[in-house]
Amino acid sequence: MGLTYQSTGITSRENFNITCISNEPVIALAGNPNTGKSTLFNALTGLRQHTGNWPGKTVLQSKGTYIYNTRKYLVVDLPGTYSLLANSVEEEVARDFICFAKPEVTIVVVDSTCMERNLNMVLQVMEITSNVIVCLNLIDEARRKKIQIDTEKLSRTLGIPVIPTAARNKEGIEELMNTTNKLISGQIKPRPNLVKYDKKLEDAILHLESKIKPLLGDELSTRWIALRLLDRDTKLISALEDFYDKHKILEMSKEVMA
Amino acid sequence: MSSPIRQLLDEAAKSCPNQNEVRDNIVKSIYSSAENITSNTQYVEDKKSTDWSRKIDNILTSPIWGFPIMLALLTTVFWITIAGANVPSSMLATGLFWIEDRLTEVFMALNAPGWLRGFLVTGVYRSLAWVVSVMLPPMAIFFPIFTLLEDLGYLPRVAFNMDRFFKKAGAHGKQALTMSMGFGCNAAGIISCRIIESPRERLIAILTNNFVPCNGRFPILIALATIFIGGSVAASISSIIATLTVAGLVVFGITITLFISWLLSKTLLKGVPSSFTLELPPYRKPKIGEVIVRSILDRTIFVLTRAMIIAAPAGGIVWIMANTMVGDTSLLAAFASWLNPFAQLMGMDGFILTAFILGLPANEIVFPILIMSYISGSGMLELSSLEALRHLLVDENGWTWLTALCTMVFALCHWPCGTTLYTIQKEQHSWYWTFLAIAIPTAVGIVTCMIINLLAKGFGLV
Amino acid sequence: MKGSITLDTVPSNTFALITSINADGPTRRRLLDLGLVPGTRVEVLQRSPMGDPVAYNIRGAVIALRKEESSQVQTSR
Numbered sequence: 001m002g003l004t005y006q007s008t009g010i011t012s013r014e015n016f017n018i019t020c021i022s023n024e025p026v027i028a029l030a031g032n033p034n035t036g037k038s039t040l041f042n043a044l045t046g047l048r049q050h051t052g053n054w055p056g057k058t059v060l061q062s063k064g065t066y067i068y069n070t071r072k073y074l075v076v077d078l079p080g081t082y083s084l085l086a087n088s089v090e091e092e093v094a095r096d097f098i099c100f101a102k103p104e105v106t107i108v109v110v111d112s113t114c115m116e117r118n119l120n121m122v123l124q125v126m127e128i129t130s131n132v133i134v135c136l137n138l139i140d141e142a143r144r145k146k147i148q149i150d151t152e153k154l155s156r157t158l159g160i161p162v163i164p165t166a167a168r169n170k171e172g173i174e175e176l177m178n179t180t181n182k183l184i185s186g187q188i189k190p191r192p193n194l195v196k197y198d199k200k201l202e203d204a205i206l207h208l209e210s211k212i213k214p215l216l217g218d219e220l221s222t223r224w225i226a227l228r229l230l231d232r233d234t235k236l237i238s239a240l241e242d243f244y245d246k247h248k249i250l251e252m253s254k255e256v257m258a
Numbered sequence: 259m260s261s262p263i264r265q266l267l268d269e270a271a272k273s274c275p276n277q278n279e280v281r282d283n284i285v286k287s288i289y290s291s292a293e294n295i296t297s298n299t300q301y302v303e304d305k306k307s308t309d310w311s312r313k314i315d316n317i318l319t320s321p322i323w324g325f326p327i328m329l330a331l332l333t334t335v336f337w338i339t340i341a342g343a344n345v346p347s348s349m350l351a352t353g354l355f356w357i358e359d360r361l362t363e364v365f366m367a368l369n370a371p372g373w374l375r376g377f378l379v380t381g382v383y384r385s386l387a388w389v390v391s392v393m394l395p396p397m398a399i400f401f402p403i404f405t406l407l408e409d410l411g412y413l414p415r416v417a418f419n420m421d422r423f424f425k426k427a428g429a430h431g432k433q434a435l436t437m438s439m440g441f442g443c444n445a446a447g448i449i450s451c452r453i454i455e456s457p458r459e460r461l462i463a464i465l466t467n468n469f470v471p472c473n474g475r476f477p478i479l480i481a482l483a484t485i486f487i488g489g490s491v492a493a494s495i496s497s498i499i500a501t502l503t504v505a506g507l508v509v510f511g512i513t514i515t516l517f518i519s520w521l522l523s524k525t526l527l528k529g530v531p532s533s534f535t536l537e538l539p540p541y542r543k544p545k546i547g548e549v550i551v552r553s554i555l556d557r558t559i560f561v562l563t564r565a566m567i568i569a570a571p572a573g574g575i576v577w578i579m580a581n582t583m584v585g586d587t588s589l590l591a592a593f594a595s596w597l598n599p600f601a602q603l604m605g606m607d608g609f610i611l612t613a614f615i616l617g618l619p620a621n622e623i624v625f626p627i628l629i630m631s632y633i634s635g636s637g638m639l640e641l642s643s644l645e646a647l648r649h650l651l652v653d654e655n656g657w658t659w660l661t662a663l664c665t666m667v668f669a670l671c672h673w674p675c676g677t678t679l680y681t682i683q684k685e686q687h688s689w690y691w692t693f694l695a696i697a698i699p700t701a702v703g704i705v706t707c708m709i710i711n712l713l714a715k716g717f718g719l720v
Numbered sequence: 721m722k723g724s725i726t727l728d729t730v731p732s733n734t735f736a737l738i739t740s741i742n743a744d745g746p747t748r749r750r751l752l753d754l755g756l757v758p759g760t761r762v763e764v765l766q767r768s769p770m771g772d773p774v775a776y777n778i779r780g781a782v783i784a785l786r787k788e789e790s791s792q793v794q795t796s797r
Contacts, residue, residue, distance in 0.1 A: 032781075034539035083753040085285065088455055113540070114780040115300055117755060119292035141542075146303040154299040168545065195291045201283055204273040208266065215262050229270040230280050241263045278748065282741075285752040289760070289779075311782070315775070316766055324769035418784050422770035425786065431773070533747050533789050535754060538775055538782040 025184050026074050026101070030094055030125055031109030032118050033080035036137045040109055040167040041077040068177040076103065084124045092235060098128050099220060100243065104184050107176070109135045112142035112149060112164070126160065126192040127224040133161045133179055140166040160190040194223070204230055216247055311540040315415065324419045332508065335403050337501040340480050343395035344497070348644060350394065354387035377577050385573025388626040389565050392477045397558045400473070404441065405553040409544035413438050417536055425531050427516045428523025430459040432536065437515065440470035442557060444678040448685060456532035461691065462519045464682060468674045468699045469511040473561050474621035478669045479504050481625065485648045486662035511670050514702060565622035572623045573630065576616060580634035590631050604704060605664030605711035607655070614668065619676045624669070660720045664707045671703030727793035728774070730764045736795035737761055743792040755779040756793055
């Protein structure tokens with residue numbers, strides 16, 4: 001299925017062309033372009049699909065499945081983006097999917113040879129959801145370039161699992177599947193350490209959060225929404241209005257039932 | 259009344275009125291966090307390790323070597339394809355036409371009616387045999403080499419080198435990437451135009467993608483260049499001359515692309531170039547085995563299957579057209595002779611133009627259709643080699659190098675195939691742009707062919 | 721400011737420190753998102769054969785920018 005994005009009503013998985021078989025967990029792959037994201041997708045799902053080495057190659061959203069410990073997982077390969085802040089279509093698709101389709105786990109694929117740039121994306125995803133795993137891909141390249149990464153410390157600093165992989169050689173894939181499984185079953189509970197902004201901004205966030213909660217409930221990250229409001233992100237705001245309408249109807253029907 | 263969300267937005271605007279400041283703050287904090295975390299968890303042992311990517315880039319994008327290397331690579335890829343495809347092509351043709359003879363014998367032995375044998379063997383089977391023997395070898399060579407270049411990371415460098423030209427044409431540098439995809443398949447090229455952010459520049463890229471010869475048209479260029487241009491010089495250099503001809507045509511296509519892009523950005527699609535950022539990722543060692551498997555399975559087989567699915571019924575239909583008599587000529591010949599005066603102005607003949615028109619579903623079948631329509635009008639029963647093809651075209655149907663050149667130019671510049679048109683319509687949801695995607699290349703093709711024809715005949719070159 | 725020039729005029733194979741972005745709207749967002757935040761040290765790499773665009777090493781990734789964008793980035797040496 002092509003990446004047919006419409007900016008109308010994005011509140012459920014159906015809108016993302018995902019037909020969910022009950023209790024089949026959804027795993028999203030996010031990350032910068034050229035991090036071997038599509039190679040990882042192939043390594044996970046075994047789908048034969050071409051992965052070029054140039055920006056924007058994943059213009060078609062790919063989906064696949066894998067089975068681990070007799071359980072089936074649905075993997076969605078999101079478009080490769082540098083950030084989730086700007087207004088490109090790819091960024092919107094990736095962001096709205098993580099925010100509104102609420103995948104059970106979002107794996108952020110990181111190029112180990114270029115970690116600083118890629119962590120930018122990890123930190124942004126962590127603001128949207130806490131169910132994040134960092135996949136330090138191309139770890140073999142990093143070794144070759146004599147770059148060492150203390151994955152333990154990185155995991156502690158970020159507050160989320162970090163798994164080194166070399167998707168080209170299937171290294172670390174098993175471990176990644178295992179960690180994903182543990183996160184879904186609740187054996188691992190990520191506690192992301194979020195970016196702290198300056199005092200003025202933090203005060204504004206706190207103030208807004210207190211107003212967002214009664215409106216939208218706990219389903220979405222209130223801190224992230226506060227940030228987007230302060231950033232005046234108009235596209236997200238219209239998506240939020242849709243969400244709010246549906247949320248309100250849901251709340252009302254609950255009241256009626258009670 | 260504004261929605262509660264809008265009210266929240268107003269509140270946010272009140273507490274932090276300077277939007278740029280907020281944005282700067284957010285991005286700065288995120289980046290400095292990333293910087294801190296990285297410096298605390300990453301150790302680079304040997305900072306002086308050679309940066310190969312940079313060294314290679316200094317050559318591949320240098321003012322002196324950048325363009326020569328690009329042209330040399332392009333030509334080399336074509337040369338390997340042309341030189342390498344020759345032998346397997348003729349072997350395949352020999353084998354497949356041997357089978358045709360056996361099939362004919364089987365039909366004869368079964369006392370099958372003549373029309374059934376004609377429809378199935380001369381129509382359907384022969385078209386399939388031509389599609390396979392003309393298309394498979396070049397594709398099986400071209401796709402893996404091209405995928406290799408793609409996996410190495412060379413294509414973004416092409417975009418980097420070429421961007422200035424595209425900027426001058428009011429287009430986007432990434433158009434070089436979508437054009438590269440077009441070499442494989444124009445429909446894929448059109449889809450890849452999504453990587454261009456600005457709608458204006460994306461449309462330019464979509465409308466001009468057809469000036470890159472896809473794999474369906476590539477074999478026409480190769481076959482004609484080999485027979486007519488390569489065949490007119492000594493055998494030792496014939497494949498090199500054929501290669502240079504094909505490379506020249508591709509460069510012509512690129513020039514036309516830039517010219518039409520410029521024209522569009524000055525007329526229908528006015529505007530200033532939007533912001534441009536392009537990553538030059540590090541070069542990576544491709545996995546040769548994976549490249550071959552993927553390019554053969556995903557691309558070659560895919561394109562060939564599509565061609566065969568269309569060629570089989572088309573071959574049958576053309577056979578019927580060639581054998582349905584209207585008065586004392588066949589339907590096909592009548593149609594061709596009706597088109598002939600116009601086609602002659604373009605340096606071609608009515609049959610060639612008919613083949614292009616009937617080839618709308620897929621360019622791969624243009625050549626098989628042409629051969630079939632020629633054969634049905636001649637006494638020839640068999641066609642099993644390029645030499646026989648040369649005989650058919652030159653001796654039986656009066657082709658000259660001019661006919662070949664005009665056919666090649668028209669193959670490069672005419673309406674996109676049905677699949678590509680369908681894709682354009684789906685991407686743009688507009689009949690207007692789809693119509694322009696037909697009109698622009700067709701007009702370019704007609705005009706160019708007429709000019710070539712007039713000049714060649716005017717100077718008495720033919 | 722002494723030594724303050726825009727990124728497009730910084731010579732190849734030298735470093736520049738980003739001081740501010742002079743653009744607004746989407747261009748500003750885009751440049752910031754690429755990592756061109758004030759305080760970042762950027763290395764100017766090769767120019768394209770025609771002189772424009774120019775490749776920069778921005779926080780570990782090589783990114784090419786046209787003059788139109790790089791001239792909106794203020795730097796100090």
